[in-house]
Amino acid sequence: MIRVKNKRAIRNLADKSFRAAKTRNVIAVIAIALTALLFTSVFTMGFGAAESMQRAAMVMSGGDGHAVIKYVTDEEYAAVSSHPLIKEMAYCRTLCDSVDNEALIKRHTEFWYYDDVGLKYGFAEPTRGHKPKAENEVIADTKTLELMGVPLEVGAPLTLKITVHGKQVARDFRLAGWWESDPGYNVGHIFSSRAYVDTHLDELQNTYYEDSSLTGAVCGYIKFENSLNIEQNLETVVTESGFSLDEDAPNYMATGINWAYMSTGVALDAGTMTGLACALLLFVFTGYLIIYNIFQISVLRDIRFYGLLKTIGATGRQLRAMIRRQAFMLSFIGIPLGLLAGFFVGKALVPALMEQSSYAGSAVSVSPDPPIFAGAAAFALITVFISTHKPGKMAAQVSAIEAAGYTDHPVKRKKFKNSQNGARPKQMALANLGRNKKRTLLVILSLSLSIVLTNTVFTLSQSVDVNKALENFSDADFLIGHADLFNHKYRGAESALSESFMDAVSKQEGFETGGRLYGSWGSYQSETTVQTVNQQPDGSFSTAIYGLDEFPFSRLRLVDGELDKEKLATGRYILEGVTTDDHGNAETGSFNHQVGDMITLTCGGNVREMTVLGHVVANPNTNTDGSWMGSIFFLPGDRYKELTGNTCVMSYAFNVADDKEADMESFLKQYTDRIEPTMNYASKFTALAGLEGIQDTAVLIGGALALIIGLIGVLNFINAVLTSILMRRREFAMLQSIGMTRRQLVGMLCFEGSYYAVLTAVSSVLLSIGCSLLIVRPMCGQIWFTRYHFVFWPLVIVLPLLLVLGILVPLIAYQTTDRQSIVERLREAE
Numbered sequence: 001m002i003r004v005k006n007k008r009a010i011r012n013l014a015d016k017s018f019r020a021a022k023t024r025n026v027i028a029v030i031a032i033a034l035t036a037l038l039f040t041s042v043f044t045m046g047f048g049a050a051e052s053m054q055r056a057a058m059v060m061s062g063g064d065g066h067a068v069i070k071y072v073t074d075e076e077y078a079a080v081s082s083h084p085l086i087k088e089m090a091y092c093r094t095l096c097d098s099v100d101n102e103a104l105i106k107r108h109t110e111f112w113y114y115d116d117v118g119l120k121y122g123f124a125e126p127t128r129g130h131k132p133k134a135e136n137e138v139i140a141d142t143k144t145l146e147l148m149g150v151p152l153e154v155g156a157p158l159t160l161k162i163t164v165h166g167k168q169v170a171r172d173f174r175l176a177g178w179w180e181s182d183p184g185y186n187v188g189h190i191f192s193s194r195a196y197v198d199t200h201l202d203e204l205q206n207t208y209y210e211d212s213s214l215t216g217a218v219c220g221y222i223k224f225e226n227s228l229n230i231e232q233n234l235e236t237v238v239t240e241s242g243f244s245l246d247e248d249a250p251n252y253m254a255t256g257i258n259w260a261y262m263s264t265g266v267a268l269d270a271g272t273m274t275g276l277a278c279a280l281l282l283f284v285f286t287g288y289l290i291i292y293n294i295f296q297i298s299v300l301r302d303i304r305f306y307g308l309l310k311t312i313g314a315t316g317r318q319l320r321a322m323i324r325r326q327a328f329m330l331s332f333i334g335i336p337l338g339l340l341a342g343f344f345v346g347k348a349l350v351p352a353l354m355e356q357s358s359y360a361g362s363a364v365s366v367s368p369d370p371p372i373f374a375g376a377a378a379f380a381l382i383t384v385f386i387s388t389h390k391p392g393k394m395a396a397q398v399s400a401i402e403a404a405g406y407t408d409h410p411v412k413r414k415k416f417k418n419s420q421n422g423a424r425p426k427q428m429a430l431a432n433l434g435r436n437k438k439r440t441l442l443v444i445l446s447l448s449l450s451i452v453l454t455n456t457v458f459t460l461s462q463s464v465d466v467n468k469a470l471e472n473f474s475d476a477d478f479l480i481g482h483a484d485l486f487n488h489k490y491r492g493a494e495s496a497l498s499e500s501f502m503d504a505v506s507k508q509e510g511f512e513t514g515g516r517l518y519g520s521w522g523s524y525q526s527e528t529t530v531q532t533v534n535q536q537p538d539g540s541f542s543t544a545i546y547g548l549d550e551f552p553f554s555r556l557r558l559v560d561g562e563l564d565k566e567k568l569a570t571g572r573y574i575l576e577g578v579t580t581d582d583h584g585n586a587e588t589g590s591f592n593h594q595v596g597d598m599i600t601l602t603c604g605g606n607v608r609e610m611t612v613l614g615h616v617v618a619n620p621n622t623n624t625d626g627s628w629m630g631s632i633f634f635l636p637g638d639r640y641k642e643l644t645g646n647t648c649v650m651s652y653a654f655n656v657a658d659d660k661e662a663d664m665e666s667f668l669k670q671y672t673d674r675i676e677p678t679m680n681y682a683s684k685f686t687a688l689a690g691l692e693g694i695q696d697t698a699v700l701i702g703g704a705l706a707l708i709i710g711l712i713g714v715l716n717f718i719n720a721v722l723t724s725i726l727m728r729r730r731e732f733a734m735l736q737s738i739g740m741t742r743r744q745l746v747g748m749l750c751f752e753g754s755y756y757a758v759l760t761a762v763s764s765v766l767l768s769i770g771c772s773l774l775i776v777r778p779m780c781g782q783i784w785f786t787r788y789h790f791v792f793w794p795l796v797i798v799l800p801l802l803l804v805l806g807i808l809v810p811l812i813a814y815q816t817t818d819r820q821s822i823v824e825r826l827r828e829a830e
Contacts, residue, residue: 014322036338039376044346065221090118090221096162109188129177132193143181144188291387316396429751450710451764465787474684475555481651490625496648510660515551519650522603533630547640561614577618577632749810757806
């Protein structure tokens with residue numbers, strides 16, 4: 001074969017053919033843009049959620065330093081900071097043991113000095129005002145200032161009550177600057193100046209290893225060149241600086257690695273990897289359906305043109321190159337549009353994802369990272385070129401003779417049959433769908449995908465079982481207690497619930513019943529225990545003991561044994577608490593005794609031998625203080641007070657009338673904010689709000705993806721119908737010339753659209769049931785707060801809309817293309 005330099009000619013042909021197919025180009029650009037939008041939005045959600053979670057983890061871990069040396073002196077800090085492996089190091093000094101302002105009792109607050117590097121690492125650089133310079137200047141986060149009643153004004157006065165080496169002092173300061181609090185992190189920070197440190201240097205001596213006092217202890221947050229091998233680099237720095245990581249060594253130095261970096265290497269299990277791969281394949285397939293259809297129809301429409309090129313010497317390779325060039329030109333327009341729109345769609349959905357993570361409430365950060373756009377563009381391009389491969393192959397293989405006689409459906413030997421009714425529009429419409437069965441199937445699948453996804457999303461969201469979930473979070477309408485209890489810092493009498501709060505609650509309209517819960521610590525000995533933690537020098541084990549009045553006692557969930565109140569009333573029997581997994585199943589590792597085992601319990605100076613009567617669920621949200629000491633025991637309230645001598649109330653659980661729940665919620669919020677701010681409460685509405693959030697998130701994200709896929713499906717349908725009408729204009733003219741009326745022709749087209757809708761409906765129902773049984777039901781078995789429940793109503797709503805679409809699209813498409821007379825259409829060249 002003689003090689004001819006005709007690349008420029010091929011490019012010109014491709015470009016002119018591209019410009020001639022304006023309708024196809026518009027549809028193809030929209031389709032490619034939607035495909036790119038799908039990938040970009042998903043990648044943005046993934047990257048954005050990961051970025052936001054990492055930042056939230058860094059805030060919670062104390063900053064974005066790689067590692068830290070803790071409780072060191074200035075000399076030790078200086079010895080380490082000069083190591084060559086360290087790129088940068090922050091100097092941070094604790095200025096007190098605790099901040100004791102009553103206004104901050106519900107928000108643990110710390111008082112520090114951070115140098116400039118430390119403020120940067122800790123995300124604490126003031127966004128308004130300036131860094132503290134004078135001895136009496138401080139900066140703080142906005143939530144802490146709000147609780148203290150300090151206005152956001154430079155120079156505003158504030159007083160700190162702090163404990164310094166066990167001694168409480170009060171000092172006056174001026175506000176120099178502030179920054180916005182992270183909403184998901186309930187720890188306050190106040191930073192003073194270097195001048196404050198120099199002024200109070202005598203009281204800021206480090207005595208941590210002598211009396212565990214934090215005052216004066218220095219921490220150094222270290223940044224290496226990168227986050228690789230942090231543990232190894234830290235060990236090298238410490239040992240080469242003359243210190244040891246051995247706790248028993250005289251030169252021991254306490255260290256830590258930022259767990260935010262340890263958690264950045266996301267380990268995906270096989271199930272997660274399979275799910276992600278399936279999602280990407282689904283999006284590729286979704287884009288493939290329409291882009292393939294667009295180019296296949298385009299090739300079929302121009303098949304005579306390609307046949308003509310074949311007759312004048314064009315090769316199959318050149319024809320494929322023409323189609324690839326057109327695909328590239330369309331991608332050059334469509335993909336950037338999809339990338340831009342997809343980023344903003346994904347960015348808008350990231351907050352919903354974050355709200356259902358363990359970092360709910362944290363600040364959301366979504367950066368336009370290049371990998372997002374590179375990955376999305378790559379997947380979109382791959383989808384485009386996969387979709388254009390077969391149409392290009394079709395154009396390359398067709399001969400000139402085949403192209404001249406192409407009729408859009410395979411020529412087969414047909415059997416003639418007699419009909420008494422003649423050719424009716426609805427029968428002709430059904431026959432037309434069978435002309436190209438593959439195209440019909442692809443259109444139906446494209447339309448069905450979004451409907452199936454929508455129904456699957458709603459089935460999953462409606463499978464969230466509120467009652468099942470509430471068992472883990474609440475066994476009563478409300479639980480009140482000291483703020484320390486809800487911060488998991490219950491300290492007995494110091495954190496006792498006030499009688500005035502309980503009295504105020506019981507007098508509220510709608511109050512029905514309630515009961516007190518008590519908590520103490522003691523120890524026990526037993527020859528049959530399997531406990532290995534918290535063992536005392538005398539061989540006994542530390543334990544938590546809880547007493548419950550009648551109402552909370554009736555809410556205990558029995559695991560095994562019995563809840564015989566008469567036996568428990570004798571004071572010779574006790575219940576052991578065990579923990580459960582997310583599905584409510586008792587964890588075998590939390591059983592220290594068998595029913596019938598004997599223990600010797602010591603508490604409040606009293607010693608008593610008791611028999612384990614049964615095991616009940618110890619719930620950190622309802623009937624304990626949230627701590628776990630290796631063992632937990634429960635007693636009726638009277639027996640508890642008799643054994644421990646303790647009458648301090650840990651918490652109070654109660655129910656109210658259904659129509660007064662909202663009123664009680666408002667009362668508790670107002671009471672704990674204004675009357676007794678050291679008290680707090682929890683309610684079942686908190687858990688309900690979280691569950692509703694999960695449902696809303698599933699509907700929001702799944703619905704958004706379903707809408708995008710639905711748009712692609714509708715676009716595919718419009719493209720198929722419009723192109724079919726354009727390709728059959730001469731055929732329609734022939735039908736009208738032999739007597740078919742315009743009304744009959746329009747009716748035939750509407751029947752075609754209706755058949756598409758009906759077949760899509762049948763396909764959607766069958767696929768929805770299949771996905772529900774094969775995907776959603778097993779998924780619900782793995783999620784502790786769900787109980788599988790198939791819903792059909794989304795299909796009932798969507799399918800009639802689909803029927804309307806099936807009728808309107810052909811009708812409108814024909815109206816917009818029927819502008820030539822019958823004679824003009826008959827004269828069109830084959």
